Amino acid sequence: MFLQIKTPETYITENGIVARAGEYISAYGRKAFVISGKTAFAAIKEKFIGSLEKNGISADSVNIFSGYPSQSQFDSYAAKAKEAGADVIVGIGGGRVLDTAKAVGDILGLPVAAVPTVGATCAAWAAVTIQYDDIGRFVNFRNNAHSARLVLADPEVILRSPVRYLHSGVVDTFAKLYEIRPVNESHPENIPFDVALYASGIAFDRLVAKTISAEKDAEKGVFAGDAKDVVDSIIYLAGFAGSLHTELSQYSFAHPFYHSATRITGTHEKLHGEIVATGIIVQLLLEKKPQEELSRALELFRSFGDLFSLTDLGLGESQEELASSVSFLAKDIKTSFGTPWTEDEVSNALLSADGIIKDFRK
Numbered sequence: 001m002f003l004q005i006k007t008p009e010t011y012i013t014e015n016g017i018v019a020r021a022g023e024y025i026s027a028y029g030r031k032a033f034v035i036s037g038k039t040a041f042a043a044i045k046e047k048f049i050g051s052l053e054k055n056g057i058s059a060d061s062v063n064i065f066s067g068y069p070s071q072s073q074f075d076s077y078a079a080k081a082k083e084a085g086a087d088v089i090v091g092i093g094g095g096r097v098l099d100t101a102k103a104v105g106d107i108l109g110l111p112v113a114a115v116p117t118v119g120a121t122c123a124a125w126a127a128v129t130i131q132y133d134d135i136g137r138f139v140n141f142r143n144n145a146h147s148a149r150l151v152l153a154d155p156e157v158i159l160r161s162p163v164r165y166l167h168s169g170v171v172d173t174f175a176k177l178y179e180i181r182p183v184n185e186s187h188p189e190n191i192p193f194d195v196a197l198y199a200s201g202i203a204f205d206r207l208v209a210k211t212i213s214a215e216k217d218a219e220k221g222v223f224a225g226d227a228k229d230v231v232d233s234i235i236y237l238a239g240f241a242g243s244l245h246t247e248l249s250q251y252s253f254a255h256p257f258y259h260s261a262t263r264i265t266g267t268h269e270k271l272h273g274e275i276v277a278t279g280i281i282v283q284l285l286l287e288k289k290p291q292e293e294l295s296r297a298l299e300l301f302r303s304f305g306d307l308f309s310l311t312d313l314g315l316g317e318s319q320e321e322l323a324s325s326v327s328f329l330a331k332d333i334k335t336s337f338g339t340p341w342t343e344d345e346v347s348n349a350l351l352s353a354d355g356i357i358k359d360f361r362k
Contacts, residue, residue, distance in 0.1 A: 003192050004245040006127035006147045008114075013153045013231050015223050018115060019047040021152055022055030028111040028149055029088025033081040034062045035101045037093030040117040043157060044092065048115070061086060068132040069099040070139075078107040088113060091148070094165065095123035095130070095272065098148070103129040106144035114148035118165040119158045119231055121172055121272055124151045125239025130259075136268045138259040147243075153235055155227040159218040166215070166230070167304040168273030170207050173238040174300070175276045176200035179252040180241065182287060192244040203237035206230070208300070253286060254279030256337035260329050266314030275313055277306040281357060285349040286341050298360045307361060310354040326350045 010024065025032065032052060034041075041064065052059045061084040067073060081089060081104060089108070091101025092115040105112035106129075114124040123130075129142040159166070177200040184193040206229050214226035242250060257279030261267045267275060281301075284294050301307040315329075316322035330346040333339055339346070 001191070002247050005243050006144075006245070007240065007243050008125060008147045008151045009149045011125070011151045011153070011236055013155060013228050013236070015154060015156045016047075017152045017154045018044045018157060019051055021048055021113075021115065022051035022053070022057050024150055024152060025052065025088060025090065025113050026055045026057055028113060029086070030057055031085055031087050032057050032059045032061070032090045032113075033077075033084055033086035033088070033104075034059055034090045034092065035065050035077060035097055035104065036062065036091070037097050037117070038064050038066070040093035040097070043117055043160070044115070044154075048092070059090075060084070065093065065097045065100060067096075068134060068136045069096050069103065069129060070132055070134045072134055073100055074103040074107060077104045081108060081110070086110065091115065092117060094118045095121040098123040099129040099131075102127070102144050102148060103131070103142055105148075106142070106146070109145075111150070112146070112148040113150040113152065115152050115154075116235060117154075117157050118161040119169040119234045120165040121169055122235050122239035122242065124148060124153065124235050126242055132262065135265065136262060137265070138262040151235065153231050155231045156223040158231050159214060159223055159227050163215060164271065164305070166211070166234075167306055168271040169234040170211055170230075170273070170304055171277045171280075171301060171306045172273035173200070173203050173207055173234050175254045175273075175280055176238050176241050176250075177204045178280045178283060178297075179254055180250050182252050183248055183250060187248060190246065190248070192246050193248070193250075196241040196244050196250065199237050199241040203233040203241070206233045206237075211304070251337065253283035253333075253339055253341075256333050256339060257282060257329070260332040260336065261313065261315070263332065264315060264325055264328065266316070266325075268314070270308065270313055274306050274308055277301045278308050278310070278313060278353065278357070282346075282349045282353040285352055285356075286345060294356070298357070302361070307357055309357045309361075310350065322354070 116124040315325035
């Protein structure tokens with residue numbers, strides 16, 4: 001058995017942890033190169049910078065990120081960090097920022113500290129960087145040598161962000177279970193997949209049980225146990241499930257669908273999990289799952305506002321545009337990701353899912 005595991009060295013979820021970030025980052029370096037989203041930095045700037053200064057960390061290099069995690073971004077930031085004499089890279093924000101910070105750290109051989117400010121993905125944990133071109137089309141997976149060495153997740157910061165991002169992360173976490181399950185079923189003796197399936201199942205159950213109550217608490221200014229469990233499910237449990245790399249891919253269909261969809265620029269207004277949710281519905285059709293399971297998934301995704309038709313995703317307003325997008329996706333998914341289904345099967349499932357989702361939302 002081949003097994004490679006890449007995880008952070010330290011993961012902390014704690015309300016107010018951004019105000020103590022310097023205590024932990026100081027174990028990795030004293031000259032920080034910060035890459036942050038504009039809104040993310042504004043949300044934590046005062047407490048975060050104060051903590052760095054209190055712990056003797058220079059943070060003169062604060063860079064506000066925009067765009068996509070592309071090679072040109074990686075190279076530009078790496079050159080700036082090297083010129084600044086940085087010895088630790090700090091990423092603050094969502095998946096694009098954190099993926100960029102991880103790639104920069106990988107290029108320079110420097111440790112990375114990740115401070116997620118939204119719960120939209122498990123990017124803070126994952127060693128891989130999802131690389132795009134400069135206009136947002138998926139290019140490849142950059143397998144970094146390490147995950148972020150340190151992850152500081154503040155439930156209060158994350159639950160104060162727009163709920164759309166949290167719901168995207170919830171559905172992206174659901175996808176771990178849906179995508180790992182068929183691989184596990186076809187390889188029942190594979191222990192890492194048993195572990196990954198178990199972890200993703202815990203995350204799934206906790207998010208179903210606790211997300212809405214955590215959101216209601218957050219509206220009242222309460223960020224207690226449920227908020228922490230939601231954050232841990234999206235970042236830690238989903239991230240851990242994806243950390244177990246074997247010779248088999250964990251991706252069945254939903255994520256290949258996402259990666260291919262980004263190559264159509266009309267999809268760029270949607271979040272990762274919003275596109276993945278549609279991919280899960282298509283996957284269930286491809287797997288020929290019973291109607292009751294499909295209905296449960298449709299209802300579940302609708303409850304989190306993440307149930308979108310192909311048209312909603314930006315794959316074409318007219319029938320001609322939609323047919324062209326479907327044809328492209330079916331071919332790209334098959335050739336780029338090697339799914340076990342034929343192009344015709346993928347095309348038919350995409351169009352069926354589009355109709356089913358539209359009918360279900362009436």
